Amino acid sequence: MSTDALQTSIEYFFAAGPAAVADKDALAAFHQLRDALEAGILRSAEPDPTSATGWRVNAWVKRGILLGFRLGALEEMNGKHPDGGSILSFVDKATYPAQRFTAEQGIRIVPGGSSVRSGAHLAKGVVMMPPAYVNTGAFVDEGTMVDSHALVGSCAQIGKRVHLSAAAQIGGVLEPVNASPVIIEDDVLIGGNTGVYEGTIVRSRAVLAAGVILTRGTPVFDLPNNKILKATPEIPLIIPSGAVVVAGSRAITTGSGKDLGLSVYAPIIVKYRDEKTDLSTTLEDLLR
Helix, strand or coil, X not given: CCHHHHHHHHHHHHHCHXXXXXXXXXXXXXXXXXXXXXXXXXXXXXECXXXXXXXXXXXXXXXXXXXXXXXXXXXXXCCECCCCCECCCCEEECCCCECCCCHHHCCXXXXXXXXXXXXXXXXXXXXXXXXXXXXXXXXXXXXXXXXXXXXXXXXXXXXXXXXXCCCCEECCCCCCCCCCCCEECCCCEECCCCEXXXXXXXXXXXXXXXXXXXXXXCCEEECCCCEEECCCCCCCCEECCCEEEEEEEEECCCHHHHHCCCEEEEEEEEEECCHHHHHHCCHHHHHC
16 A cells, blocks of 8 residues: 555544444554554654754654554453564553564664564664663664663654663653654754653754753753744744753742742753764763
8 A cells, every 4th residue: 555545544544433443444554554654664753844843744644643542452462472472461552562673673672671662663773771662653763772761752753873861751742643743853962861842853963961851831041142942832842953951940030939049940052062062972882
């Protein structure tokens, strides 16, 4: 089935609602979509230079992922993958078993409790340290490391040679279907205990220091350029290429907050990446 034909089928069965649950053709269309997502042929969002953000959301793909949840019933996996291989026992939608990998794929899944859900794409050279989790619809490109306790949410897009440090949380955004998921572009360093949520885009070569939290409602203070970065109703928060962001604070200047000397969290761009910054991240190459 061509991509256009698959899109037509997915849109049809998604619109059918509960009537699609017992339809074998609906399940076949979903399985084709899921296989294409795992192979990296289809993506829930993809680069698009004509878009205001540089990315295009494929809403029909996200509808197909939601269709899979509708079609699947809860099932005891009993420690077995549908292809007969052994995995940990769990209960989930039958349409979304955990993925299994082979050495020929060139993906390193270190033992210790990590899991990749069906419908997610991991490219060659990806390393997952335990325990970590990649949810359905996510795309993780070549040479990226997903470190211990890190999460890649539904439909999140992770570029090449990214390091998601320990306990980094990368949100997804599956619904609403037309909303952009979190996007981390190539060569980004995400520090430990960071959180990137609500469709935020982190441009290539940016560095998020440990503890940085970014959401759609988070203003980011760009000191080198003397401006404040914010999301708009149409455009998510975007961290510029090469920005080095640290967790800071700003004083409350009115009311009782001022009287008490309180401050609120504020992510701050303190510089833009240079040769010195690059030298400080060369340790990542050894970890791969």
